[in-house]
Amino acid sequence: xxxxxxxxxxxxxxxxxxxxxxxxxxxxxxxxxxxxxxxxxxxxxxxxxxxxxxxxxxxxxxxxxxxxxxxxxxxxxxxxxxxxxxxxxxxxxxxxxxxxxxxxxxxxxxxxxxxxxxxxxxxxxxxxxxxxxxxxxxxxxxxxxxxxxxxxxxxxxxxxxxxxxxxxxxxxxxxxxxxxxxxxxxxxxxxxxxxxxxxxxxxxxxxxxxxxxxxxxxxxxxxxxxxxxxxxxxxxxxxxxxxxxxxxxxxxxxxxxxxxxxxxxxxxxxxxxxxxxxxxxxxxxxxxxxxxxxxxxxxxxxxxxxxxxxxxxxxxxxxxxxxxxxxxxxxxxxxxxxxxxxxxxxxxxxxxxxxxxxxxxxxxxxxxxxxxxxxxxxxxxxxxxxxxxxxxxxxxxxxxxxxxxxxxxxxxxxxxxxxxxxxxxxxxxxxxxxxxxxxxxxxxxxxxxxxxxxxxxxxxxxxxxxxxxxxxxxxxxxxxxxxxxxxxxxxxxxxxxxxxxxxxxxxxxxxxxxxxxxxxxxxxxxxxxxxxxxxxxxxxxxxxxxx
Amino acid sequence: xxxxxxxxxxxxxxxxxxxxxxxxxxxxxxxxxxxxxxxxxxxxxxxxxxxxxxxxxxxxxxxxxxxxxxxxxxxxxxxxxxxxxxxxxxxxxxxxxxxxxxxxxxxxxxxxxxxxxxxxxxxxxxxx
Numbered sequence: 001x002x003x004x005x006x007x008x009x010x011x012x013x014x015x016x017x018x019x020x021x022x023x024x025x026x027x028x029x030x031x032x033x034x035x036x037x038x039x040x041x042x043x044x045x046x047x048x049x050x051x052x053x054x055x056x057x058x059x060x061x062x063x064x065x066x067x068x069x070x071x072x073x074x075x076x077x078x079x080x081x082x083x084x085x086x087x088x089x090x091x092x093x094x095x096x097x098x099x100x101x102x103x104x105x106x107x108x109x110x111x112x113x114x115x116x117x118x119x120x121x122x123x124x125x126x127x128x129x130x131x132x133x134x135x136x137x138x139x140x141x142x143x144x145x146x147x148x149x150x151x152x153x154x155x156x157x158x159x160x161x162x163x164x165x166x167x168x169x170x171x172x173x174x175x176x177x178x179x180x181x182x183x184x185x186x187x188x189x190x191x192x193x194x195x196x197x198x199x200x201x202x203x204x205x206x207x208x209x210x211x212x213x214x215x216x217x218x219x220x221x222x223x224x225x226x227x228x229x230x231x232x233x234x235x236x237x238x239x240x241x242x243x244x245x246x247x248x249x250x251x252x253x254x255x256x257x258x259x260x261x262x263x264x265x266x267x268x269x270x271x272x273x274x275x276x277x278x279x280x281x282x283x284x285x286x287x288x289x290x291x292x293x294x295x296x297x298x299x300x301x302x303x304x305x306x307x308x309x310x311x312x313x314x315x316x317x318x319x320x321x322x323x324x325x326x327x328x329x330x331x332x333x334x335x336x337x338x339x340x341x342x343x344x345x346x347x348x349x350x351x352x353x354x355x356x357x358x359x360x361x362x363x364x365x366x367x368x369x370x371x372x373x374x375x376x377x378x379x380x381x382x383x384x385x386x387x388x389x390x391x392x393x394x395x396x397x398x399x400x401x402x403x404x405x406x407x408x409x410x411x412x413x414x415x416x417x418x419x420x421x422x423x424x425x426x427x428x429x430x431x432x433x434x435x436x437x438x439x440x441x442x443x444x445x446x447x448x449x450x451x452x453x454x455x456x457x458x459x460x461x462x463x464x465x466x467x468x469x470x471x472x473x474x475x476x477x478x479x480x481x482x483x484x485x486x487x488x489x490x491x492x493x494x495x496x497x498x499x500x501x502x503x504x505x506x507x508x509x510x511x512x513x514x515x516x517x518x519x520x521x522x523x524x525x526x527x528x529x530x531x532x533x534x535x536x537x538x539x540x541x542x543x544x545x546x547x
Numbered sequence: 548x549x550x551x552x553x554x555x556x557x558x559x560x561x562x563x564x565x566x567x568x569x570x571x572x573x574x575x576x577x578x579x580x581x582x583x584x585x586x587x588x589x590x591x592x593x594x595x596x597x598x599x600x601x602x603x604x605x606x607x608x609x610x611x612x613x614x615x616x617x618x619x620x621x622x623x624x625x626x627x628x629x630x631x632x633x634x635x636x637x638x639x640x641x642x643x644x645x646x647x648x649x650x651x652x653x654x655x656x657x658x659x660x661x662x663x664x665x666x667x668x669x670x671x672x673x674x675x
Contacts, residue, residue, distance in 0.1 A: 139630055146637045150644050157648055162668055164651040171645050172572055175585050182634065183565075183592050189627075190599045 008052050009064035009077045009134055012045040012091065016127035023120040031116060035102060038119040042095040042126065049088040056084035057540060063136070063198075071136070071196050078136035078197070081540040082270070082339070086133045086262050089343045093254045093350045094126045096515040101247040103512050104357045108245040109158050118158060122251060125151035129259050138185050139195045141263065142178065145227070149174050152256060155248040156240050166239035173236045177226030184219030187212045201271045208272075214281055220267055221283055228260025230287065230324050231294025234317045238301075241313035246357030249309060253316050253353055254346035261323045261342055268327060269335060273546035278330040288328015292423045295321035299430035303437075308356045308366040311434060312349065315393065318427060319345045325420060326408050332542045334411030339538050341404035344392070344526060348401055351389040351519035358382045358508040358516065368438055372445040378506050381513055383442050385520040390435035392523045395428050400526040407534075557598040564591035578652070578659040582645050589638040593631045600627035 004011065019041040027034040055062055061080040065071065079087075101122070105115055128148025135141050153174070157167035189195060191212050192203040207213055226233040237257075241249045268277045268284060278284045298318030305311035322345070326338025359366040362379060376383045392399035405424055412420040507513065526533065552559070568591055571584020600623055608625040610616060653659055656667045 139633070143633060143637065146641070150640055153644055153648070157651065161655055164648045164655070165664065165668065168578060168645060168648045168652065171641070171648065172581055172585060175641055176569075176572065176588070179588055179592055183595065186592065186596050186599065189596075195630075 004048075005051075005055075007064070008048055008055065009062055009079045010066065012048050012087070012130045013077075013127055013134065015041055015044060015048075016123055016130060020120050020124035020127060023123060024116055027116040034116040034119045035098075038098055038123050039095070041123060042091065042098050045091040045126070045130065046088075046095050049084070049091045052079050053081075053084040053088050053537070055079065056081050057537065061544070072194055072199050075140050076136040076196065076198075077134045079134065080544055081537060082262075082265070082544070083133050085339070085537050085541060086258070086342065087130060089258070089346050090129050090133065090255050091126070093346050094122075094129075094251065096518060097247055097250045097254075097350060097354065098122060100250070100354050100357065100512050100515040103361050103509060104245060104247045107361050108160075108247075108357075114158050118155070121151045121154045122247075125155060125251065129255055132259050133262060136197045137195050138188070138197060138200070142182055142185065145181070145259075145263075146178055148256075148259070149178060149227075152252055155251065156244040159244040159248065162239075163243040166236075166243045170236040170240045173226060173233075177223040177233075180219045180223030180226070182223075184216040184221075184223060187216030187219065191216070197266075197271055201273075204272065204276075208276055208280065217267075217272060217277070217281065217283060221264065221287070224260045224264045224267070225287070225290075226260075228257045228264065228323075229317055229320050231290045231297060231317065231321060234294065234298075234320075237317060238310060238313040241316065241353075242307065242310045246309070246353060246360055249312075250350050250353035250357060253312070254350040257316065257320050258323075258342050258346055261320065261327070261338070264327055265335070265338065269330075269545040269547075274330050275546075284328050284330040286328075287324050288330075288417075288420065291321040291324025291328055292420055293321075294318065294324065295423055295427045296430075299427045299434070303430065303434045305434075306368055308359065308368055308371075308438065309353070311368065311438075312352050312356060315431070315434070316349060318431075319349065319393075321427075322404065322408060322424075325424070326411065329408070329411040329415050329417065329420070331411055331415055332545075332547055333407055333414050335542050335545060336534060336538050337404050337406075337408035337411055339541055340407055340530070340534065343533075344400040344404045344523075347519055347522050347526065348389050348392050351385060351516060351523065352393070354512070354516050354519070355382055355386040355389065358512055361512065362506055362508055368441060371438065371441045373442070376442050379508060382508055382516060385516045386442070387439055388520040388523055390439055392527070394431045394435055398524065398527050400523045400530065403527060403530040403534075557601070558595070561591050561595045561598060564594065567591075576661045578649055578661065578664075582642065582649070585645070586638065586642060589634070589641075593634055593638075596627045596631050596634075600624045 007014075019037060023034045023037050026037055052062075056079045061078060063071070064077040064079070066075045066077060069075070098119075101119075105118055106112075109115060109118060125148050128144050128146075128151060131144030132141055132148060135144060153167045153171045156170060157164045159166075185195075188200065191207045191210055192200050194200050194203060204213070222233075229237045241253055244252065264287075268274075274284075295318045298314050298316070298321060302311045302314035302318065305314060319341070322341045323338045326334040326336075326341060328334070329337075356366045358379065359371070359375070359382070362382075363370075363375065388399065392401035395402040395405045405428065409421055409424050412418070412424065508516075565588060568584045568586070568588030571587060572581050573584075575581050575584060602623045605621050605623045606614070608622045611621075614621045649659060652664070656664055658664055658667060
C-alpha cells in the first residue's frame with residue numbers, strides 16, 4: 001500500500017501506457033478482454049486520481065522524480081491542486097465514456113476488426129492526456145501532447161466515410177499547433193537553458209524582457225490555442241466532431257480541448273505569472289477578446305445546424321470560449337470560472353455527446369428535425385438526461401453550468417469588462433435558443449409531424465473544405481434535394497416507417513444509459529455542491545497561482 | 548542592426564525553411580504536398596534547436612582527454628540533440644498516421660486533390 005501511496009503521481013501513466021499495448025495482445029486470446037481491460041485500467045486511474053487529489057490538497061504540491069533523478073536534469077511529475085483536479089476530471093469522463101462505448105463502437109465502426117485497436121487507442125489517448133497534465137517538464141509535455149494527438153487522429157478517422165478527411169485536416173492543423181509549441185519552447189529554452197517548469201519559472205524574471213521570451217510565449221499560446229480550438233483557430237473542430245464515432249466525440253470534446261486550456265492556464269498563471277501576461281505583455285487581453293468573439297461565433301453557428309452532433313461541435317467552440325474568457329480576465333474570479341467551467345463543460349459535453357450516441361444507436365440518426373415526441377416516448381431516460389444537460393448548458397441555476405458562468409460574470413464585473421459581461425449574458429440567450437429548439441421538438445412536437453424528409457440533413461457534411469485556414473462550410477449547401485440519392489432514400493424511408501409504427505419503448509441498454517444518467521446526476525450534484533468545490537479545491541488552485 | 552542580422556544568419560535560413568513548409572501546408576492543394584510541407588516545417592524546427600546548440604571552438608560532448616571534464620564550456624550542449632531525436636521520432640509517427648489516412652482517403656474517394664475531394668464528398672451518399 002505504501003508503494004502505491006508513494007508512486008501515485010506516476011502510476012496512471014505507467015499503467016495506461018502498457019495497457020494500451022497489451023490490449024491487442026490480450027484480444028488475441030479473447031476479444032471481449034479488450035473492452036474489459038480498458039475499463040479496468042480506466043477505473044483504476046479514477047481511483048488513483050481521487051487519491052492524488054486528496055494527497056495534493058492535504059499535503060500540498062507533490063514533486064515526483066521519475067527514476068529518482070532530481071529536477072533540473074531529470075523529469076519530474078508535479079501534482080498540485082490544479083493538475084490533480086484536471087486529472088480527476090479527465091479520468092472520470094474517460095471512464096464513463098468507455099463504459100458507454102460498447103454499443104456505439106459496434107454500430108458506428110462497421111469493420112469489427114477495428115474494435116480492439118479502438119479501445120487500445122482510446123487508452124493511449126487517455127495516457128497522453130494524463131501525461132500532459134501531470135508532467136512538470138515542458139519537453140515531456142510536448143511528447144505526451146503528440147501521443148494524445150496521434151491517438152485522437154486515429155479515433156476520429158475510424159468514424160464515417162468522410163472521417164479520414166476530417167482527421168487529416170485536424171492532423172495538419174494539430175501538427176502546426178504542436179510545432180508552434182515546440183518552436184516557442186525552443187525560444188524559451190535558448191533563453192533560460194532549462195525545460196523544467198519550476199526551474200524556468202525561477203529563471204524567467206531575469207530574462208522576461210528579452211524579445212525571444214516574448215516570441216516564445218506568443219508561439220506557445222498560439223499552439224495551445226489551436227489545440228483548444230480558440231476562436232480563429234477552431235477550423236478543425238466541427239468536422240472532426242461530426243464525423244468521428246459518437247464515443248470518440250464524447251472523449252475528445254470534453255477532454256481534448258480542455259487539456260489545451262489546462263496548458264494555457266499552467267503556462268500563463270503558474271509559470272509566467274499574471275503580472276507578466278496581463279500587463280507586461282498583454283497576452284491574456286488578446287485571448288479574452290478572441291474568446292469573446294468565439295463565444296458569439298460558436299453560438300450563432302450552433303443555431304444554424306440541423307444535426308445534433310454538429311450543433312454540439314459548434315457549441316463546443318463557444319464553451320471553450322468561456323474558459324478562454326476566464327483566462328482573459330486574468331483575475332482570481334475569472335480563473336475560478338475558467339477552472340470550474342473546465343469541469344462543468346467536460347461533464348455537460350460528455351453527457352450531450354453520449355445522448356447523441358444513444359440517438360444514433362437507437363434511432364439511427366441524430367437529426368434535430370426528426371426528433372419529436374415519439375423520441376421521448378421511446379427513450380424517456382435519455383431525453384430526460386438530455387434536458388438536464390441542455391438546461392445546464394444554458395445556465396439554469398441549480399445545475400452546474402450556471403455557476404461557472406456566474407463566476408465568470410463576477411470576474412468581468414470585478415475587472416469592469418462590461419463587454420465581456422454582455423457577451424456572457426447574450427450567449428446564454430443564444431444557448432437557450434439552440435437548445436430549446438431541440439427540447440421543444442422532443443417534449444412538445446407531436447409525433448404525427450414526424451415524416452420530415454430524411455434528406456433534410458443529408459448535407460450536414462456538404463462543404464467540408466480542406467485548406468486549414470479556409471472558413472467553415474457555408475450553410476447554404478445543407479438543405480439539398482435528395483431525390484437523386486437512392487441509397488439514402490431507402491434508408492431514410494425505412495427509418496421513417498420504423499418510427500411511424502406504434503413506438504415501443506426502446507430505451508438504450510444499461511451500458512449506454514448508466515453513464516448518461518450518472519453524468520446528469522453529476523451535473524445536478526456539481527451544481528448543488530459548487531460552493532464546496534470552489535472553496536475546497538478551486539480556491540486552493542487560485543491561491544497557488546501567481547496573482 | 549547589421550551585426551544582429553549577420554550574427555544570427557543561421558536562424559534566418561531556418562525561418563526561411565519554416566516559411567516554406569508553412570506555405571506548403573496552407574496553400575498547396577494536394578494533400579501529399581501538404582504533408583511534405585509539414586515535414587519541411589518540422590525539419591526547420593529541428594534545425595532551429597540544433598543551431599541553438601552550436602558553439603564556436605567547442606567539440607562534441609564526449610570527454611576529450613586534452614580538455615578533461617573541467618572545461619565544460621569547450622563542449623557543445625548535447626541536450627538539444629537528444630530532444631530532437633525525440634522530435635524526429637514524433638515526426639515519423641505523425642507522417643505514418645498521415646499517410647495511412649491518405650491511403651484510406653484515396654481508396655474511398657479516388658483523389659488526393661483538395662478541390663476534387665470536396666466535390667466528390669458532396670456527391671457522396673453517406674450522411675453521418
